[in-house]
Amino acid sequence: MATESGHAMSPGAIALENVTLAFGEGRNAVTALQSLSLTLRPGDFLSVLGPSGCGKSSLINTIAGFQRPQAGEVRVDGEQVVRPGPDRGVVFQQPTLFPWKLVWQNVDFGLKFRNVRRAQRDQMVDEILRKVGLSEFGRHYPAQLSGGMQQRVGLARVLVNKPRVMLMDEPFSSLDAQTRLMMQELLLEVWTEYGMTVLFVTHDIDEAIYLGSQVAVLTRRPGRLKALFDVPLPRPRTIDTLVSKDFMKLKRTCMDLLREEMLGAPAATERRGRDSNLARDRLLVESADVAA
Ligand SMILES: Nc1ncnc2c1ncn2[C@@H]1O[C@H](COP(=O)(O)OP(=O)(O)OP(=O)(O)O)[C@@H](O)[C@H]1O
Numbered sequence: 598m599a600t601e602s603g604h605a606m607s608p609g610a611i612a613l614e615n616v617t618l619a620f621g622e623g624r625n626a627v628t629a630l631q632s633l634s635l636t637l638r639p640g641d642f643l644s645v646l647g648p649s650g651c652g653k654s655s656l657i658n659t660i661a662g663f664q665r666p667q668a669g670e671v672r673v674d675g676e677q678v679v680r681p682g683p684d685r686g687v688v689f690q691q692p693t694l695f696p697w698k699l700v701w702q703n704v705d706f707g708l709k710f711r712n713v714r715r716a717q718r719d720q721m722v723d724e725i726l727r728k729v730g731l732s733e734f735g736r737h738y739p740a741q742l743s744g745g746m747q748q749r750v751g752l753a754r755v756l757v758n759k760p761r762v763m764l765m766d767e768p769f770s771s772l773d774a775q776t777r778l779m780m781q782e783l784l785l786e787v788w789t790e791y792g793m794t795v796l797f798v799t800h801d802i803d804e805a806i807y808l809g810s811q812v813a814v815l816t817r818r819p820g821r822l823k824a825l826f827d828v829p830l831p832r833p834r835t836i837d838t839l840v841s842k843d844f845m846k847l848k849r850t851c852m853d854l855l856r857e858e859m860l861g862a863p864a865a866t867e868r869r870g871r872d873s874n875l876a877r878d879r880l881l882v883e884s885a886d887v888a889a
């Protein structure tokens with residue numbers, strides 16, 4: 598495949614050029630993303646960190662095609678994104694399964710919608726349920742599964758389409774620590790096997806570094822790219838990765854960048870006066886605690 602500029606592209610390349618996304622009008626207008634440019638090569642795993650409300654979900658929604666930017670362009674494999682498509686799988690914090698459908702029917706839904714033949718669908722659904730460790734639960738309803746298992750169904754439902762791009766918006770943040778670790782390992786396993794491009798939004802700095810090949814830090818709203826750096830930690834990543842010196846260094850960098858953004862511009866802090874100074878001190882102490 599070739600872009601207009603003549604560059605060869607492989608599947609899963611994402612390019613955002615000067616993307617601006619705003620909501621509402623007049624005094625109520627909110628700019629979520631401002632002139633954001635970002636490039637992901639096929640097979641990249643980019644973790645995205647940023648203060649709450651800075652536009653991370655908006656970024657996902659824009660690449661997914663749920664929202665159209667007012668300015669700029671989003672391209673996947675050289676093609677402008679104008680609507681959602683199965684080539685871009687989206688995983689949210691909650692798996693939003695159809696409660697009245699069995700697990701296998703939830704996973705099968707997208708394939709059926711695309712008129713894939715029944716025999717082939719059965720094979721694909723079986724394979725993916727095995728991959729996420731839910732072979733025995735195909736004939737259960739979502740409500741009969743734990744939160745982690747439901748999230749695995751959510752993952753399976755996206756993976757079954759063999760997407761070129763996976764857009765994940767805090768997918769594991771509602772899970773307990775152990776389940777979360779299992780899901781992270783599962784995600785790395787399928788990413789290694791399938792090689793899709795992943796954009797992974799999280800509030801968790803450890804998770805961002807542990808998973809990502811690169812980490813992007815967004816500014817506070819309107820979201821712009823504040824920093825983008827490689828994570829040169831070897832794979833496969835293990836528990837040792839999490840306690841290594843290099844990991845700690847990257848964590849410190851992320852914390853400093855995020856803290857800078859969360860503390861806000863000096864003008865805004867001064868305007869809000871003493872109360873916001875107290876909040877600011879508290880934030881500094883909390884951050885220092887984590888760093889210790
Ligand atoms: N559908 C919408 N209508 C109006 N405003 C919206 C809409 N979606 C997002 N916004 C606004 O855009 C800004 C960015 O929101 P977004 O959900 O992208 O932030 P976020 O970084 O994902 O936050 P969080 O970390 O809390 O999930 C916010 O100010 C929000 O109020």
Ligand SMILES: [Mg+2]
Pocket residue numbers: 653654655766
């Ligand atoms: Mg969000």
